Amino acid sequence: MLGFGDYLLVSVILFFVGAIGVIFRRNLIYILMSLEIMLNSINITLIGLARYSRDTNPQVLILFILVVAAVEVAVGLGIAINLMRVKGTVDVDLFKSLKG
Amino acid sequence: MKVIFYVNAFFSLVFALGVLFGKNPLRSALSLLLFFISISLYFFFAGSDYLGFVQIIVYAGGIIVLIAFVIIILGLRRESPDFDISLRSFVGIILLALFALGVLYGMGKSILHFVPQSPYFDTSVAGIGDAIFSRYLLPFEVASILLLVGVVLAFIFAKKEV
């Protein structure tokens, strides 16, 4: 029998995987993609919550997470294009100076 | 049901790892696409068709295309893996693992106190719409402003002269 625990377990594992990506990769595009994995893993928890507490509210939260993810990608990719133009690379470790 | 769920979980894990350890950015983006589609399957499992399709439309139809676009425009090709293997990363990973275990423990315990909010599970568009336009009206408007800010920011960042 499928329960909330299964959703939670899968969600936490995928969140962990995404976080590993954010911490270990240095390429900005990969960091953005890993962030998307983290956001989506949270969606799994929320849908599990919605399913097993028979509640509408988590589903609305999922829609808001969708909005946030879309905005985050749009802005993040804009930054990536800008950095590529200024420095010629998207390796985040090379962006240390505060003055452009 | 449980078997199908865990087969899907296995595939989403494989695709997530494919994103992480990919060398070719374009391949990673496609792996991310498959990951999103496997996520939408969880929504279908839970019975929320609406969210499943919205997930596919927004992520597959929009976000991945954007990412693929930028990868092509920036000319990112196959490159050597760029893992940041240092002490601080490992400390971060250990802290994260503790956090994940804590979440599992804490939320796993709270399952015992689950109280169903209503006798049936409302996944209809009408139900979600009702919630958005009544209880969540203010967050909904804030989300629209957030989208507007995102559009303006993306435009400013990607412009030629900064």
Add this chain to the structure above:
Amino acid sequence: MNPVFRDVLITGVKIAIVIGGMLGVVAYLTLMERKVVAYIQERLGPNRVGPWGLLQPIADGIKLFFKEDVIPAHVDKVLYVIAPMIVMTMAVMPFVIIPFSKRFYLSDINVGILLLLAISGINTYGVLLAGLSSNSKYSMIGGLRVASQLISYEVALALAFVGIVLWSGSMSLVKIVEAQHTIWNIVPQIIGFIVFFIAALAELNRIPFDLPEAEAELVAGYHTEYSSMKFALFYLGEYANLTAMSAIITTVYLGGWQGPWLPGFVWFAIKMFIVLFVFMWIRWTYPRFRFDQLIGVGWKLLVPLALLNIAITAILRIYI
């Protein structure tokens, strides 16, 4: 007979009828298009193979099937092979939820319109991947153009659908057709219909929006490097998409199977072929847009019009 077995059998036969019928229509669309263009240009069109050229599609199929299947050395093989499959599969998918007559449909899901949008979202990848994996400049520019075009026009398409959903009060295609019992959606949704039709032309990459495969500048666009059956899949996928889009327009705006006297299936076919004919008529009448004009039309004309349509529909819904 075992009821489960009977259900599976009935569904299987239904699927076979739909897919077989659709592939037949697609094959003969190629002939129809050539005949229509011939009469527009005052020619005769194909008339050598069989009476009135009726066997021409079969001859074309055999020719393509027996050509050598060349995979160029510089392509990304996996993506190169997957791309035409995505295009063809996604072109067939919409027929799952389209009601052909009062009783005959494969499935009635309550968020059918979202399924259509999701399919068109995935459809982008077939073309995008074809352009990128080919590793050739023409293909790549074609693929990039098609991706930006599809994303821009999907917004207008989705907003036009919102008007329909507001008017009919449902996202299920079966219910939308039933709601058109007294009046077809094209009358109250005329702005939405115009927006939808133009966006559909762009989604199908047909003239005046066929920039991705503009032969004057891009050789053949995203399928430059394809040959034999893979090329045939793109070609058929294009016509399958055309059929699907006509079926969607028929269902959503033209009352689907509803009509007097004749059985529903016949009405559906008649309306669908009229829409198909209009698509062909436009293709051979208008010149091509420039690319910036194309994106401009999408964002500056169609999206505001679709929003206006939503506002008008909402007001009508409240006061009528």
